[in-house]
Amino acid sequence: MSKIIRKAPTEPFKPQPDDDLIICRCEEITKGEIRRAVHDGLRTVNEIKRWTRAGMGLCQGQTCQRNVQNIIARELGISVADVGMITGRAPVRPVVMEVYANDVVDKEEQR
Amino acid sequence: MIEKSTASVIIIGGGIMACATAYNLAKRGVNDIIVLEKKEIGNGGSCRNAGGVRQSARDVRELPLAMYAVKNIWPYLGEELEADVEYRQDGNLRLGKTEEHLDILEKHTAKSTSAGLDVKMITGDEAREICPYMSKEVIGASWCPTDGHANPLHTTLAFYRKALSMGVTFISGVTVYGIKKVKGRARIVETDDGDYEGEKILLCAGYESRKIADTVGIDIPVEKELSEVMVTEMEPQMFSVMLGTAESDFYGHQTKHGSFVLGGMSGGELYRTKSERFATYPLTASCLCRGVIKYFPVLKDAKIVRTWAGWYDVTVDKVPVIDNIPEVPGLTIAFGFCGHGFGISPAVGIAVSELMLDGNSHTIDISNLNYDRFKAKA
Ligand SMILES: Cc1cc2nc3c(=O)[nH]c(=O)nc-3n(C[C@H](O)[C@H](O)[C@H](O)COP(=O)(O)OP(=O)(O)OC[C@H]3O[C@@H](n4cnc5c(N)ncnc54)[C@H](O)[C@@H]3O)c2cc1C
Numbered sequence: 001m002s003k004i005i006r007k008a009p010t011e012p013f014k015p016q017p018d019d020d021l022i023i024c025r026c027e028e029i030t031k032g033e034i035r036r037a038v039h040d041g042l043r044t045v046n047e048i049k050r051w052t053r054a055g056m057g058l059c060q061g062q063t064c065q066r067n068v069q070n071i072i073a074r075e076l077g078i079s080v081a082d083v084g085m086i087t088g089r090a091p092v093r094p095v096v097m098e099v100y101a102n103d104v105v106d107k108e109e110q111r
Numbered sequence: 112m113i114e115k116s117t118a119s120v121i122i123i124g125g126g127i128m129a130c131a132t133a134y135n136l137a138k139r140g141v142n143d144i145i146v147l148e149k150k151e152i153g154n155g156g157s158c159r160n161a162g163g164v165r166q167s168a169r170d171v172r173e174l175p176l177a178m179y180a181v182k183n184i185w186p187y188l189g190e191e192l193e194a195d196v197e198y199r200q201d202g203n204l205r206l207g208k209t210e211e212h213l214d215i216l217e218k219h220t221a222k223s224t225s226a227g228l229d230v231k232m233i234t235g236d237e238a239r240e241i242c243p244y245m246s247k248e249v250i251g252a253s254w255c256p257t258d259g260h261a262n263p264l265h266t267t268l269a270f271y272r273k274a275l276s277m278g279v280t281f282i283s284g285v286t287v288y289g290i291k292k293v294k295g296r297a298r299i300v301e302t303d304d305g306d307y308e309g310e311k312i313l314l315c316a317g318y319e320s321r322k323i324a325d326t327v328g329i330d331i332p333v334e335k336e337l338s339e340v341m342v343t344e345m346e347p348q349m350f351s352v353m354l355g356t357a358e359s360d361f362y363g364h365q366t367k368h369g370s371f372v373l374g375g376m377s378g379g380e381l382y383r384t385k386s387e388r389f390a391t392y393p394l395t396a397s398c399l400c401r402g403v404i405k406y407f408p409v410l411k412d413a414k415i416v417r418t419w420a421g422w423y424d425v426t427v428d429k430v431p432v433i434d435n436i437p438e439v440p441g442l443t444i445a446f447g448f449c450g451h452g453f454g455i456s457p458a459v460g461i462a463v464s465e466l467m468l469d470g471n472s473h474t475i476d477i478s479n480l481n482y483d484r485f486k487a488k489a
Contacts, residue, residue: 006281101411103397
């Protein structure tokens, strides 16, 4: 991660006409909520995720990550490469707990 | 661009202890502060924990911090930080299924009660009255009605956001290597971004503080231990208590969002490969699922959407070190939170700010968390 200097916002938050556009469909997080978080000092995709829940839903950001990255980068006037990526987390698809619990190797099957 | 690299206070590490201390310092008028974080704000334990705000089953040496935080800070913290920290004070049940479990719980309860905490043993049926979804196998529990939980991501980042708005500078993407003395005082913080200079230095970089403290000859016996958390998809609201078990098979709660956040270990963590990354261990989530289902069979159909790992910074005697270092004037340290620092973090922020500004912590008694308590066997 490259160096980022963070200071208090110097200008008030400026709303935009399309702020109520839904960006994260799983958690229903809008462009305005993401822009507001960036304005308040959250600067990376992970920080935005932890603060707003964008990318925390069932698809784990597979749908919205690009859009979130682009919004942050545009707000800050920096490159998309400098806002990071959502950390990948297991499992790739949601798994029912009873199935997940059942990892004991069957000795018969192994032979 | 030449950026300012000197400040009254340099804070090493950008976790919740750093953010809470920076906020408390700024509240007292000291905002010429630079916080140095190697990755992202809250990337360590602070955004990886399960949100327990617990006094019960704590070591009595750190109980004053926990009780102060629960009584005087947590109920008002959201308002103070202008954020929803999702604090719920609906009690903590620590569950037991065997006589041995009850034994463990009774010992903890006796110790906490003698330190003035309202916690008692209750029967399995009484526990099921508080939390109806629990298995019949639970035969008893300890019950602390003033415990609870909060959202650690929001709390950490709310402290950050507030401190930032009060003038504190945070710099992420900078790794600290060591501290250097000038004229006998801690003064220079060496980093991969050159030297930073401060009149006072706070070291609160979690487990990694150990090697930084070592550069000024201070060795605190702290090791890292991997611990994991998993989260379910959104479920209908079922209960709001914080849960744990005598055997620590798992602990957790249901969040405001509806998902269950469940954490724990699968055993032997201290002896596994010491990865530099927070990689999850393949057997742990399965093990935790088995633990949860034993106590809460209704959750067997809930889906796990995400798992992650973090480090506990565990000291040899299982409580943190929060102290000024007389051999290195100007240096204050706060680490070794042993996997339960989140609940006390708002109080740690006050104690550390007093240590740094007044020379001692006068609001909360932290005298048993001194740095020079580690002695050889008599
Ligand atoms: C899985 C898990 C579950 C937990 N559950 C609970 C719970 O339910 N209740 C509870 O009270 N507590 C819990 N905890 C403990 C709690 O999360 C920690 O005690 C607390 O977050 C510690 O905060 P910190 O600021 O000291 O450390 P951290 O949050 O770890 O912050 C340290 C920061 O320092 C940075 N850093 C490290 N080295 C350097 C360097 N060289 N240069 C610059 N920066 C550096 C790191 O990147 C990190 O951001 C849990 C912890 C884990 C891991």
